[in-house]
Amino acid sequence: MLLSRATSNLLSGYRAEERMAVWIQAQQLQGDALHQMQSLYGQHFPIEVRHYLAQWIEGQLWDSVELENPQEEVKAKRLLDNLVQELQKKAEHQVGEDGFLLKIKLGHYASQLKSTYDRCPLELVRCIKHILHTEKRLVQEATNASSSGGGTMDSLSQRHQQINQAFEELRVATQETENELRKLQHNQEYFIIQYQENLRIQAQLSSLSAVTAEERAQREPSLQAKRATVETWLTREANTMQKYRLDLAEKHQQSLVQLRKQQTMILDEELIQWKRRQQLAGNGGPSEGGLDVLQSWCEKLADLIWQNRQQIQRAKHLIQQLPLPGPIEELLTKLNADVTDIISALVTSTFIIEKQPPQVLKTQTKFAATVRLLVGGKLNVHMNPPQVKAIIVSEQQAKALLKNESTNNTSSGEILNNNCVMEYHRTTGTLSAHFRNMSLKRIKRSDRRGAESVTEEKFTVLFESQFSVGGNELVFHVKTLSLPVVVIVHGSQDNNATATVLWDNAFAEPGRVPFIVPDKVIWPQLCETLDMKYKAEMHSARGLSDDNLVFLAQKAFSSTSVNLEEYRSMTMSWSQFNRESLPGRNFTFWQWFDGVIELMKKHLKPHWNDGAIMGFVNKQQAQDMLMSKPNGTFLLRFSDSEIGGITIAWVAENPNKAGAVAHQPTGSKAEGERLVWNLMPYTTKDFSIRSLADRISDLNHLLYLYPDRPKDEVFSKYYTPPLSKAVGGYVKPQIKQVVPEFTTPNPETSPGNTYMDQSPSPSVPHPNNFGIFPPISDPMMDAEGEFDLEDTMDVARHVEELLRRPMANQWDSQPS
Template structure:
């Protein structure tokens, strides 16, 4: 079954996550009509090779044009033609970007499929889901609706007051035109008394409306401070978790709706107060936020890392949608505006204009702006921040808006990516303070229950399949030593990234990241199928194989090499006892020449006087080798002998 068909069969909560990352950059309509063709292309490689990206871009346009000509439905054909022209204009000069966007979408789909297939959720994912329960949404919807209704009622009250005022003005002016000789008449005295009564009612009604306005403003203040701002803070926390591989972000459009309705109510109250000759208004800049965190197009799965001299993008969004604001808001961006005391200002600068006008996004209707070209800069091991400022002038008010990105890491060479990503993960896992740029001066510890969930997300996000409980237990053994229970164990930043594994020349994260890179570039289909056990100790490996048929084998990642995979099979010695044979790990250099499936198919053991044969018969526990790997074989079998040094790796 194709990946797209699997996606369409997911529950609604997962379909909402899919809907989040399909936008104007790559509309979901294209994913639907070109599903099979898209999945058959190597977007991963194309995203790093311009010539291949250009070829795929041109082929993409040919496929889409063909689909347009075959579409019978007039409206669908019209929409496809419109999208065709948008894509052509958007990516004509930057096909690499399109390849990266599609590659990212396919990765996110695989991650969601992996998440949907997992029976258990970790504490972080559960907390992310519990923060946006259906009941809370209903309560907020109702509260915003009640405030809107109250403001509409106030409008009616102000209108009634205006009518009373007009009636008073008419009576008063009419009375002023009467003959002065009649002023002492009984009729005149009665009319004056009536005018006084109207004036008293006007005064009472004004005070009544002002009191109701004060009550509504108090309700709005409570709504913003106790519900909307905390909900936005929780969304930003979910954004942090999503940055490091967690559940895909949803719910921002709903937040925008709440903030917009609330802002509309406030400005409506302002107009009411203007009519009453007073002004009471409260405005929050929390509705101005960083939607897309800084990210290099070549590494969409690793946001918040930027490289010197390399373009990256970031996007800010205003969560209040008012027609009179559209196309007027200018945003200025600066680096490290609020550095901690004693920090030296880094030499960041923007290569183009650092002030841009926000545009209305066609797909969402929201106001947003992207900054793209930034750098060069000096490099240290500190966290940095990108600030955004704007001035909103509306209905006679000057409202200062300000927000900032999450702390980001700067590198000067791609070899620093593992360390940069380790910093991004650790920070976003353990704190939600966006201005804590001194976090790593005294980094917090992480519990294993937190860290293990994030590690599983890395494999789900980067490689389309998360880690099961047994694999995570093995990683816990490697990082913490053998424990009956890991959940309460605390892991330091130094142990995770800086300290070498005992007896090795590399740290735990560097070892794990090299495995992720190996899977991503050379083992992805086999990993997604679940045929790589991967994380299993030598002791457990032998325990699993010793009772199996001779020729049963399993694949695991090397513990002695960075980015290596080996396989071990079981045979019987002369006494009928199990004998375990492992091969020298295959690294990316060796896998560049031959895929792992072909290595398994064509593997031979060379022995004196014996015809070479393939000792690999069954993938653990008992799957025939060709049944497991057959669909990944190349059509042409290798005629040479594929062998490796047999040892204990």
């Protein structure tokens, strides 16, 4: 029988826990399901009642009431009275400014439900049964929909549900200790009254010495008996009270254990993950949203911790009022220290940087940042708004700060406008300081190590503040460090500084010593980082394909393997990434890749997103691909030898071969040698003069974008509309791109007057006499027929030289 009762209790506990989960899961509903759930409530049954009495409501046996049986009205009436009583109790326990309003509201709902259902309590049962059954159905449907989409609730939803469930358990436990504390206080007050009564009786007994023996004989026995009864009660009650005190202290201890566990989950897991997402966002990762959810959790933690702290202090005050033998005072002292540690850890950990300063920080340039205290509103910190100060510190100073070593408050530079007052925003409930106009005036660098350059030196912006809570009861000095920043003084350093930041953001580990990162990573890790960065800069879901990654691996490791699997176990060091130049080049792997990103981002993003740019293809691969296609087929590939260059490769007959013509239509039988040609690479400067689409439109010998798409079908939507006619007697000039070897000569214009915006670059050996410029004597061409900027004049001077050459009547103007 005992085993059966225990089993029944255990099962009922499981059922209660399952029922309790309904309201928690109902709050996670979205879309139409959420609207359906909300429509269940109104004046007949307010949603606030469902929320604040969730555990009690789901713990009642509503289904045991037979709605069609009038005799069940007594049972329904009891449930109504209990519901009203629970609401009134909930209202009485509300304290503080917010609690006062809630107290009035809950009291109003208690009266409203009483007057509505007092004469028809079965209707209340009908209403609540409908609500609970509908909620359960909606939750089940949402769970099934999630299951059909690939399993049960995803790990994120499960973790959030676990956190919310733990908060509900903590709220219930805190309410129970509050009730126990009130009961203990009431018992102690009654005990003191009885103790005073005992003193009064003793005083009366003492006064009997002054009366006659006869009167004393009459009064003394009753007083002695009364004193004995009171002292017996006091002794028994003292033992009981001491047990109550110990039980309450143990419950507080259990609550603190659960609070610390919940806080660890939120701060050491959820908040750390948010910070990690924020760091990856610096590399183009997904937005780090979810801070508002974190704040709601942290505020709940702050509220519960503070309530427990106040309860422990009240319990300690009761003991001071009525000391009793035992270890209870020492235990409460320890509990008070523990709860203070918990609230201190919460406050100091929730002082975070909502908006990071730029990680590549240029001196004399304005920048912004925002810091936020996630528990500021709940602890009423804004009642005396604290001031936040920002200073820049070196890597060594950051290490000392994390070790709590003194840094003498010295900074490694001077930041202007580095003080800001935290503001409370009532609409969002956030307490934050927004630094809008900071500027790094100067920087003090440390001695560099080995081959480290100035763009590898890391700093961090330290934000610190001080404030008090609880009427200066607790004073907090909070600090937080920004993500590592690299300070530059000139735009030419941006490329290398970005590499340092990219590597740090991608491969930093949580809890590291500032700002240590691994020197080597496996190639797939770097691929993920490069793909993330590339997609972010392109604002597109089209990232780097496996073929693209093979090309990048070949370039990074100077390898000829075409199997991606062979690269998966290979490692790439920081030196290979951005210290050592690629073989035969004067730039690093990252500098080349970043040049591609800059070119694409500024001028070619639409074409990449359209799939028009193949890009990551070398010369030999382009030749192999094009030679099997009809004449006039072309593709766009990134230059191997020039940073931020892109070239057009196309297949055509050699126009200088005997019997060949300048342009041969597809399918012609004319004799000639088919070659793959590579146009001199275009750069950002070229596209600032004329767009890629217009340049391709100019070149009539380009017919099909590889493999077989007509070029107008791909590029026509980007063509510049034709120029209008002359205005005010002036003819507008027009720039046209011409490749002379593939242009039919104009009989009215001598060959010497042909304007060539770019020169051809054959991919295979061919006769040198093109009739334009002797290729072997052009110092601007490298062995592959592409620019070699290190050995010649810069691009601007080269363009100037080209523009001085005679034009083929491209600019004709009317006299003014």
